[in-house]
Amino acid sequence: xxxxxxxxxxxxxxxxxxxxxxxxxxxxxxxxxxxxxxxxxxxxxxxxxxxxxxxxxxxxxxxxxxxxxxxxxxxxxxxxxxxxxxxxxxxxxxxxxxxxxxxxxxxxxxxxxxxxxxxxxxxxxxxxxxxxxxxxxxxxxxxxxxxxxxxxxxxxxxxxxxx
Numbered sequence: 001x002x003x004x005x006x007x008x009x010x011x012x013x014x015x016x017x018x019x020x021x022x023x024x025x026x027x028x029x030x031x032x033x034x035x036x037x038x039x040x041x042x043x044x045x046x047x048x049x050x051x052x053x054x055x056x057x058x059x060x061x062x063x064x065x066x067x068x069x070x071x072x073x074x075x076x077x078x079x080x081x082x083x084x085x086x087x088x089x090x091x092x093x094x095x096x097x098x099x100x101x102x103x104x105x106x107x108x109x110x111x112x113x114x115x116x117x118x119x120x121x122x123x124x125x126x127x128x129x130x131x132x133x134x135x136x137x138x139x140x141x142x143x144x145x146x147x148x149x150x151x152x153x154x155x156x157x158x159x160x161x162x163x
Contacts, residue, residue: 090160107139
């Protein structure tokens with residue numbers, strides 16, 4: 001091939017690319033013409049519904065205000081939980097929540113029933129293990145991520161995980 005063939009190819013290739021770009025722009029304008037933007041004033045309740053829909057995501061609180069809102073939400077979740085039918089069964093709590101991480105050792109979680117748990121019991125004692133489960137430690141959130149669990153349920157699940 002010589003330089004003239006290369007130039008001819010580049011001209012044709014450039015023409016095809018420009019043609020596709022013009023076709024894309026034409027399709028965009030055609031689509032906008034066929035489906036115009038809705039009038040925002042046509043349905044005022046639509047704006048209210050949109051605000052309500054994005055409020056949980058769009059409402060970001062940080063610092064002291066965020067900590068207070070989080071504490072309030074956790075207290076509301078605890079208050080909303082049925083207190084009369086609280087079952088203190090360590091195996092049920094473990095299988096329902098703790099097993100996810102403590103069966104596989106996710107993020108350094110000690111594997112339930114293993115020597116790791118026995119070593120931690122010997123080092124820290126049962127009371128410290130229960131307090132760590134209640135308050136959270138490293139990657140584990142407080143109460144394993146379920147704020148409705150009672151201290152008795154947490155203790156029963158920790159005792160169930162011990163060898």
